[in-house]
Amino acid sequence: MNIPFLDNWRRRRGEAGQELASAAGDDPAGVAELLSECELLRARATREGLELDDSPASLEALDQLPPRWRDDPEELPWLGNDAGLYLGTVIVRTVPGARWRIWPGGHPVVCLASGRELPVVEAGLDWAATGAPELSQVYAEAAEA
Incomplete structure (x- = not known):
């Protein structure tokens, strides 16, 4: 499946993965903006x-969408990743x-005030x-936490 904006996103993720962890402390608003893009999910919605x-x-509303993305095994993991980032x-x-919070290697999680970390990308993929x-x-x- 050829989705032009995915190529840009994939390239940016590969280059930014390592840098994201260090940038999170320096520019949390910039990291939040980058993680909120979710282009594929927003386009599908x-x-x-x-x-x-x-x-x-x-x-x-997203929970109510018909899961047509499941018909495309190439799109499913990208849409799931975006769903997790959107969540x-x-x-x-x-x-x-x-x-x-960005773990070393560029893996994003959400930290709650209680200190609990939510693996939102995994939740989106599921x-x-x-x-x-x-x-x-x-x-x-x-x-509630």
């Missing part, structure tokens, strides 16, 4: 008539004290592949 506004309600973006923007856990459910658990 727009095609389905859904505007992603970085709100918890948009996570509920993390919503949590960081709406849950007090939540922030991005959601894209199986529908569970629902993104809104992961958000609700993070908001």
Whole structure:
């Protein structure tokens, strides 16, 4: 499958993975902006008539989308990754004290005020592949913590 913006994203991720961990401490707003792009997910949602506004309600709406991406084994992991980053973006923007943390090697997780780390990318991948856990459910658990 040839999606031009994915090539840019993949290239940027490969180059930025190692640098992301060190940049997170220096420029947390810049890292948050980079992680919030989620171009493939946003394009898929727009095609389905859904505007992603970085709100918890948009996570509920994503949970209701027909999972047509499961028909494309090349798209599924990329969409799942974007879903996880979008979930993390919503949590960081709406849950007090939540922030991005980049593990060495460039793996992003969301740290809650309690110190708990959420592997949002894994949750997004699971959601894209199986529908569970629902993104809104992961958000609700993070908001309660």
